[in-house]
Amino acid sequence: MTIKPVFADATPIGPLPEPSGFLDDVVAGLGAARKSLPAKYFYDAAGSDLFEAITRLPEYYPTRTELGILDAAGPEIAAVLPRRATLVEFGSGSTAKVRRLLRHLPNLSAYVPVDVSESFLRSEAEALRADVPALHIEPVAADFTKPFALPADLAGGPGGAAAAGFFPGSTIGNFEPAEAGRLLAQFGAVLGAGASLIVGVDLVKDRAVLEAAYDDAAGVTAAFNLNLLTRINRELGGDFEAGGFAHRALFNAEESRIEMHLVSARAQTVRVGGLPFRFAPGETIHTENSYKYTIEGFRSLAAGAGWAPGAVWTDPERLFSVHALRRA
Template sequence: MASGEGIALVELDEEGVDRAFRADVLDGLRQKQKAIPARWLYDDAGSELFEDITRIPAYYPTRAETEILTERGEEFAAEIGAGRTVVEFGSGSSVKTPLLLRAIDPAAYVPLDIAGDFLREAADALSAKFPGLPVHPVEADFMREVDLPDAVSAQPKLGFFPGSTIGNLVPRSAVDLLRSMRKTLQADYGVQPMLLVGMDLVKDRDMLIAAYDDAGGVTAEFNRNLARRINRELGGTIPVDDLRHLARWNDKYARVEMHLEAQRDIRFEVSGQSFAMARGETIHTENSHKFTRRSSYLLLEASGWSPVKRWRDSKKRFSLILAEATDPRNAP
């Protein structure tokens, strides 16, 4: 049963625009290497396009993660136990989230997402599949600590962060987010929260590029949708048709990068401010870092999470890691 219309924690300005969105876009467009955080790709239209991406044959992460959740349910149940509230950072997938919920018998489900309409649709869909499960959608920017509904504040929590979304962040931001999640998930009493997080693995470059630059152009539309959103919500005049989707492998940082590349010299306005891009200049819109076992464990440990168990799909393309919050310490 969904709890009403959910809780909205997004801060809007006098024009009804997310303040953080406006600030991130304007700050990002002023930089020498223009860059906008990947989380702003996921408005309602972007979230729907991403769902389309997950069904593209070359996009392996969703299938690989779903395989793990399908085949390892008993192991999840044994490690996690029943009765935890599942807090999902990002609206629940119609495929992956039910697999986890069926496996572990949770006390409640709290989806967090910044895309309000998509969030409520996902929450309603989960409520229909699990009519006896309390569902409390929260419209919020989960990059910061979130106050969860009072109904679940005292319950032990399991954070669920699938899809290797953690890979969108540079390491320092990933550490900040994982620490913030730890605070969000802390119960009112002493049971330590747990976190189940998806992390994509380092693999063949050609396989990676194919996953982020599909022949049908769905990923390109997903990327260009950010420019359309800026035009719509921030009074932008970006010539969207003059921007080309670009995906490339950065071996130094073990990540696939997505960019919007200007095909000619262009000028445009956003929120009354003027910007220009020379031909070949890009807006960096997304990173997708790939991990090894060591780098994933190091990231978790640096953020106050101790890895408990790691699972991989049969082709060793993707990992799901269960971790438990640990008390900070300054020495071994």
């Protein structure tokens, strides 16, 4: 199974769940006063394939826009990173984005991709080794949302060079702002004193552009959202009915976030794990948040997490941004 970004933005949050954890989380979420399901469960095989399709949609700007920034500003981004650094990519997934950066970093000490899917992680590392044989690559299978240690022989890099982090894909937006701040602080603890961090951040923009990106005309994102119910039926013995729920994506301006919901088409009772869950007409299951930042808003968040904000790169339309941070 190919691990891809949470919702349609970035890397999955947390480890792949064990079936018992999946059931516990679904029961807790559907039993809450405001029903919700964790976004990490989107990514079964079908969900991962649907995400790939989402990234190719004309409405979905984040992936192609960030790649364009990495191509256009690659030399400038590389210039802010320490020479001979160990580059740590948090939630690496596919190597598509880091490859755009590596071409501008011939003096890296090592590359450390970090992801929860060990088999996919190692296959991607092997493919990258074949293409960049001079680069030392040491994958780490870990949940980047929890503390972990860099390989002892690479921490700090040879000769005491500082480490550098890479966190593309606007994955930071899938965390509540307070959680995002804690995650950035944790990255600093992993990378150590003097570290640098390159982060992809989606920007606040016109509501119509945002909502179209998460509710495309072809219905691919709707299928991605609804596939979560199909997975619950298959793996947990649920009895969600086809046509019983519809996809909804909306921009919550007050919270500065895109929200994704599944909306009950009628009054109905659904069973999961032998337990009944009642839905009123129009009641929703909240399945995802994707926070959008202003440039100054994200710089303030980073500063509060112990990072000194540096250069920022955007596309000409200012749809997306890439930030350079240094550990204060």
